[in-house]
Amino acid sequence: MNAARRPGLVIAVDGPSGAGKSSTSREVAARLGCAYLDTGSMYRALAVWCADHRIAADDTDAVVAAARDLPLEITPSPAGFTVALDGRDVTARLHRPEVSGMVSGYAAVRDARRSLNARMRAIIAASGRIVVEGRDITTVVAPDADLRVLLQADPARRIARREAELNGAADRKTVTEQVVGRDAADSASSKFETPAAGVVLIDSTELTLEQVVDKVIGLVPAELREPARAH
Numbered sequence: 001m002n003a004a005r006r007p008g009l010v011i012a013v014d015g016p017s018g019a020g021k022s023s024t025s026r027e028v029a030a031r032l033g034c035a036y037l038d039t040g041s042m043y044r045a046l047a048v049w050c051a052d053h054r055i056a057a058d059d060t061d062a063v064v065a066a067a068r069d070l071p072l073e074i075t076p077s078p079a080g081f082t083v084a085l086d087g088r089d090v091t092a093r094l095h096r097p098e099v100s101g102m103v104s105g106y107a108a109v110r111d112a113r114r115s116l117n118a119r120m121r122a123i124i125a126a127s128g129r130i131v132v133e134g135r136d137i138t139t140v141v142a143p144d145a146d147l148r149v150l151l152q153a154d155p156a157r158r159i160a161r162r163e164a165e166l167n168g169a170a171d172r173k174t175v176t177e178q179v180v181g182r183d184a185a186d187s188a189s190s191k192f193e194t195p196a197a198g199v200v201l202i203d204s205t206e207l208t209l210e211q212v213v214d215k216v217i218g219l220v221p222a223e224l225r226e227p228a229r230a231h
Contacts, residue, residue, distance in 0.1 A: 009034060009224045010124060011216070012142040013133040015151035017179045018158025020204045020212055021133040024151065027213045029078040029131040032225070036078035037123055039134030039141070042116050043107040044094040045072055045083050050106055057105030060112075067112035076123060076130065095165070097174060107135070117141050138199045147219055150195040151212070153205040155180060 009032070013025050022038055029036035046067055049055075055062045071086040082091045093099065107113065113136075120141050124130055132141070138148040153161075162175050195201045200219055204212045217225070 007129075007224045008146075009129045009220070010142055010145040010147075011131045011220065012137040012145035012148045013131065013151060013216075014135065014138045014149070014199075016153075016158065018160075018162040019151040019153045020161065020209065021151055023209055024204075024212050024216060025131045025133040026078045026081070027209065028216050031213065031217065032131070032220070033129065034078070035076040035127040035130040036081055037074065037076045037120070037127075037130060037132040037134075038081060039116075039120050039132060039137060040103075041074070041081075041083050041091075041094050042072065042119065043135075044099050044103050045085055045090060046070060046112065046116065047099055047103040047106045048090055048093060049085055051099075051102065057102065057109070060109050063106055063109045064111040064115070067109070067115040070115075072119070074123065076127060078131075139196050143196075146221060146224055147216070148196075148199040149216055149219070150199050150201050152201065152203050157205050 011025075011028060011032075011034070013021050013028075015021050022040075025038070026036055028034070046063075049070060050057070050063060050066050053066070055066055057063060073084040073087070075082040082089060083094060084090065117136070117140060120132070120134075120137075124132055124142060132145075134141075138145070138150060142148070159172070159176050159179050162179050163172060202212060202215055207215075
């Protein structure tokens with residue numbers, strides 16, 4: 001006898017840098033038995049590919065072509081999320097300060113965004129159960145997700161979280177410029193600071209990761225929720 005089919009589930013999480021999108025999304029995915037996709041990694045992979053091939057962000061035709069033909073492979077697992085370019089694992093490189101400093105320029109190229117958005121939708125459709133996080137997820141990429149969440153936190157807390165993630169790889173001034181500057185740059189091409197209709201706003205400023213995760217899981221429609229695994 002075949003096991004009962006698990007219900008499909010798509011959870012979309014957006015928010016500014018350092019609001020807790022990645023850590024929250026990974027933990028929610030792990031506890032609910034879902035795949036996990038950090039869509040920001042796709043823009044970062046595009047930036048890395050373009051930088052390695054000397055394609056400037058203002059060379060829009062070349063950036064669009066790179067996004068269309070990007071030899072990108074993603075393993076959407078919360079326990080082992082990996083990103084490869086042309087068969088080479090670049091996961092560890094994606095969050096280096098130099099990549100963070102240039103990704104917004106490439107992400108701002110509209111037709112490149114369209115190409116990557118199409119890839120995101122294909123991954124979501126193939127996954128069945130997935131938590132997906134990143135810019136435009138709740139409005140452009142997955143507006144029909146079962147749950148859409150916008151995470152926010154005050155700038156000081158977001159900067160402190162980013163510093164902790166980088167573990168000393170960049171000083172406070174650099175981190176501050178990246179967090180605040182990236183939000184300003186991204187806001188030109190993505191409206192992520194105000195929740196759209198139907199998107200749930202969670203302010204994580206005074207919340208622990210566990211509290212945020214519990215809030216998100218509590219919002220999942222009961223008929224779609226699998227029993228959460230133990231912490």
